[in-house]
Amino acid sequence: MRSRYTAYATKQAEYIYLTYAHSSQNENSVDDIAQWAAQTTWLKLIVHYASDHKNDLANNDHAQVEFSAFYQLQGKIWQMREKSNFVIEDGAWRYLDGEVSNSNALNKPKRNEVCFCGSEKKFKQCCSKAF
Ligand SMILES: [Zn+2]
Structure with a gap:
């Protein structure tokens, strides 16, 4: 999960492609991923929940992760959960797949306002570095 985020952030489309389950690779070409990643600046990843697959023997080859990601695309800040x-x-x-529960554009804060990502830092000390 984090390695995929890092790959998005550093635009390693091929790695992202390879970390899709086989059944999902058909829908996501390396070129599509690369094109999207090239336009996107990733700002922050917050993991809300990760299932403890090791203690769930019936289900130990599956895991679920819930996260929020913040990114910049075409001059806007986006939040996706x-x-x-x-x-x-x-x-x-x-x-394998994912269910997006929330995806919306946010207003860019002023330099001294609290950052949108939930860090409780000022914007200028946090995600502003990407702008
Ligand atoms: Zn921030």
Whole structure:
């Protein structure tokens, strides 16, 4: 999950493609991922919940992660909240699918206002570095 976010942030489309579950690779080409990643500046990732798959023997090849991601796209700040499903394939965790519960544009704060990402820092000391 974090490695995928890092890959998005650093625009490693091929890695993101490879970490999709096989059944999801058809819908997400390397070119599509690269194009989207090139336009996007990732600001922050917050993980709200991650299932404890090790203690769930009936379900230990599945995991669920709920996160919020903040990113900049075409001059706007976007917030997205998603519940993602991961499966183990070929010995590695892969992204199967996700359900976006919230995706909306935010106003860019003034430099001394509290940052939108929930850090409780001033914007100028937090996500403003990406602007
Ligand atoms: Zn921030």
